[in-house]
Amino acid sequence: xxxxxxxxxxGGQRMGVRACVKCGFGEKTEEVWYQYxxxxxxxxxxxxxxxxxxxxxDTAAAMKITGHQTLHIxxxxxxxxxxxxxxxxxxxxxxxxxxx
Numbered sequence: 583x584x585x586x587x588x589x590x591x592x593g594g595q596r597m598g599v600r601a602c603v604k605c606g607f608g609e610k611t612e613e614v615w616y617q618y619x620x621x622x623x624x625x626x627x628x629x630x631x632x633x634x635x636x637x638x639x640d641t642a643a644a645m646k647i648t649g650h651q652t653l654h655i656x657x658x659x660x661x662x663x664x665x666x667x668x669x670x671x672x673x674x675x676x677x678x679x680x681x682x
Contacts, residue, residue, distance in 0.1 A: 598623040631659035 599618045602608045608620015627648055634644035641656070650656040 595622075628659050628661065631656065632661060635660050 595616075599608075599610075599616070599622065602621055602623070603610055603618070608618055608622070611617045611619050630648055631644065631650075634647065635641075639647075641653070645651075645653070645656050648656070648659070650659070
């Protein structure tokens with residue numbers, strides 16, 4: 583089972599929400615199934631992408647694990663933090679200083 587198959591294997595969003603409630607990741611706010619506050623299966627897929635990329639896993643392997651078929655969509659899930667941007671800029675500026 584791939585991470586991207588979570589909704590399909592649990593019978594859609596209703597089952598995903600039920601599973602998240604049972605696991606303690608959120609709570610129902612109303613009787614209707616979509617009235618829910620907390621994490622959803624989609625959040626876990628996004629976290630998996632970030633964790634795989636941050637761990638240095640090859641993009642092709644990470645896409646297989648998460649079930650993404652296109653690089654474009656995979657990269658939309660790879661959310662870059664402000665800290666990562668600062669770290670990237672620090673690398674660029676330190677290399678410029680070393681060259682001078």
